[in-house]
Amino acid sequence: MPKRLPKPEQLGETIDHTPPRKSWMQTFPEFRPGMYSYPGQPKNVNAIDGANPRQWAVRDDDWQLPENWQEIIYEGLKDRLKKYRTLKVFLDICVRCGACADKCHYFIGSGDPKNMPVLRAELLRSVYRKDFTTAGKILRSLSGSRTLTYDVLKEWFYYFYQCSECRRCSLYCPYGIDTAEITMMGRELLNDLGINTDWIMAPVANCYNVGNHIGIPPHTFKEIVDFMCDDIEEVTGIKIEAPINKKGAEILVVAPSGDYFADPGTYTFMGYLMLFHELGLDYTWSTYAAEGGNFGLFLSQEAMKKLNAKIYAEAKRLGVKWILGCECGHMWRVINQYMDTMNGPADFLEVPRNPLTGTVFNNAKSTKMTHITEFTSDLIRNNVINLDPSRNDHINMTYHDSCNPARAMGILEEPRYILKNVCNNFYEMPEQTIRERTFCCGSGSGLNNDEFMEMRMRGGLPRANAVKYVHDTYGVNMLSCICAIDRAALPTLMEYWVPEVDVCGIHELVANALVMRGEKERETDLRGEPLPGKEGE
């Protein structure tokens, strides 16, 4: 963790929710280390033909913008008001009732009033009012209008990259105003000027060129998977073969790259490998469409579409029947709410059907893509797999609903059903912090970089605090989730606020509990920790 990060107690003391006396229209943020992300590198911007590639720094006075930047924003906003009813309606109808204010994890953890969703949207709304509404043209400051100045633009960058598009505010808004939509439009407009962050641009460039966010080339992917298979053999005694780019397989499986890049995601990936092997599933991984996640979502709809298109293209090339998507949060926002519209129709695929149970996943009859927890819960329900939950008895579990599966899909019960079948000690966090009311990890929407650490720890406080509650009350020592960004970000968050709690994916626990045909007596779990009753052997 960065050295300058304050200690948790100190950070807690700095949280003050009282707004300053001066009007928000006249205050501008100070770009303090820990509170903003670094700009996109020219090579990454160039990779997707992005606007205005250049070397620049956020704390520079001059951001080297095109001469006519105001005009570009004006035209960009005008265009998007026609293209998105959400934007137009949401800019027009907010009554500033304030119901959203204390729902935002970044506001809760920072106390910065402009992190109240209502004010985040006002940053854009104030400019919109001046240029696009009758009242704003006549009444100016009385109606809350502002001129788009350089300071306002920098303020947009600061706050649109302090929103994780988690949509918690939109759940509580009486009109369903979705700040994620405002933030997405804000980021698109900024990107038109070449204002973006490298933590998003680099994964987008990598995914476009190489096939995944991390930039792992195909042969290295195979090495990593082989390595995982060796580890699996060590734990289970079973040698697994993982099919890659196999034509004519029944199912294309797509995982987020986080699951084969770093711990603890890798244990989840090993879980997929073990489950598919045990089932004898006719499937394949792809190294061209090697990414389920989509950082394009955090940049622009066009970038999202470019990256997402690979999945259907690869399914078509390989001639599979349907697609199975693994544990990832924003990936499922894209698949559930954008994929078919952007890159469909997937009329060359069949409605997903579980070959082992015969269950037809009719809720995916158009997209032809099924969520792995839908798949696995169906297996368990039909007693297809043999589970020994006592192998997870050393784990006291809680479950974090990831924002996108919860509020952009509604996948709440499937993971819980699986958890209850693969482990005996499962405790829910307080009601106001789970299911559709879940709190973000504090690092979503491309904000899980190191330079943004202080704000990540602040934004993650509500989640961490709820984990701390179940840790203190029930001795919870494991936080499970179905999101790869969570698995990358939550360990750091836990280390900071609740150091005794680890993070895992659900299929890691499935694999621990999975009794495989021909396996040796297991001594350890996938992490090499001794199983209950096997300590000291």
Add this chain to the structure above:
Amino acid sequence: MHALYSLIIVIALVILALLGAGAAGWHTLFGVIIPYIAFIVFVIGFLYRVVDWGKSAVPFRIPTTGGQHQSHTWIKQNKLDNPSTTAGVVGRMILEVFLFRSLFRNSRMQISSGPKLSYGSWKWLWLGAIAFHYSFFIIFFRHMRFFTEPVPFLFEWLDKLDGILQIGVPTLYISEIVILASLVYLFFRRVVVPQLRYISLASDYFPLFLLFGIVISGVFMRFFIRTDIIDIKELTMGLVTLHPQVPSGIGVIFYIHLFLVCILFAYIPWSKLMHMGGIFLSPTRNLANNNRMQRHVNPWNYPVKLHTYEEWEDEYRDKLKEAGIPVEKE
């Protein structure tokens, strides 16, 4: 300051009516011309705004899901908070429009040392909003007695129901008390809660003061400065039947009341009060979460440049072959 500006504007409007309809005696202007203009501005403005919203595309189906989606037959779907059918969406919208479902979910965060966070249920805003909107609704329909002849049973009945307490002469309406109480609450929370004061604009205070003005002038007219109700009905019926006439016996308090109502109606289309139309067009609420079942079409979907498999294989062919991964072209 924003509150003060708004208050001054509303007071100025009252004085304007006082001078115009009172001192200057421009009864036709305030009793006929302005009401007609306000009505036309309201209707045309409202339609213009809704049509304007309607002209913007809905490229993606992005409902905010508030419960379990449709999945296995053995998992219970939350059909109202996460609808997958039109019927479910209608149900969700009814709950939103009539019961303010999302606002009912409201909670309040509290932070104590540690830091320790807690979230309590906080229904006051919901209660204030429901109280305001329903009392406004009842008052609005109660006033239909002035615009119908014979008065339909429903409006008569509503009037009787509203005055059911039978306190005072003339009878005090429940809605009068409720709307005043809720307006006071909605105003004070804006002024007292620091975050709300911080986000409030003049355009948040102005409608509140305007509504105060309307309610207070209405109450005054009934209880303190009586004016002839028969004359008023003659005027309002004249407006409705497009044979406007201005009876002479109407007190200036009525013109103040009417003028403020006209300002409110003419103001609605250009303000946040359009939320009454906007709620129906909110894509996070009025769409079903059925994207995986039913394809949603984006009218402006356009092709983008892709990095195709063929290009990709060309770049990695040697490495792929070396690693034993199958390729299209040897």
